[in-house]
Amino acid sequence: MDALKLIAQDSLKAEVPSFEVGDSVRVHVKIKEGDRERIQVFEGTVIAKKHGGVAETFTVRRLSHGCGVERVFPLHSPNVDKVEVIRQGRVRRAKLYYLRDRVGKAAKVKSRIR
8 A cells, every 4th residue: 555655645646736725727738649749628607526635526517608618627637737726715515516507607606715
């Protein structure tokens, strides 16, 4: 087990972005097309964070042309270039799956005032 922990420690990113569930984020993802590589931006609300350590993932949801799109990103993946926090949200839940059933302004998360 110690060997597995050592391998997992090597895979962890040095600078982990700090964001919480409810925050609006902009995720920069590396996309490989043939021999070329580009960065694609996915912007939305973080509705869930799962697991911990090397297997930590977060789910981002956004509305695209009236249709809800969710993507799950591994936090320590080399394909996730960076995560920018646009707006901090004020929520009282660990998982915001209830946003899937809401439409329009009801699907918004209140801003946290600092």
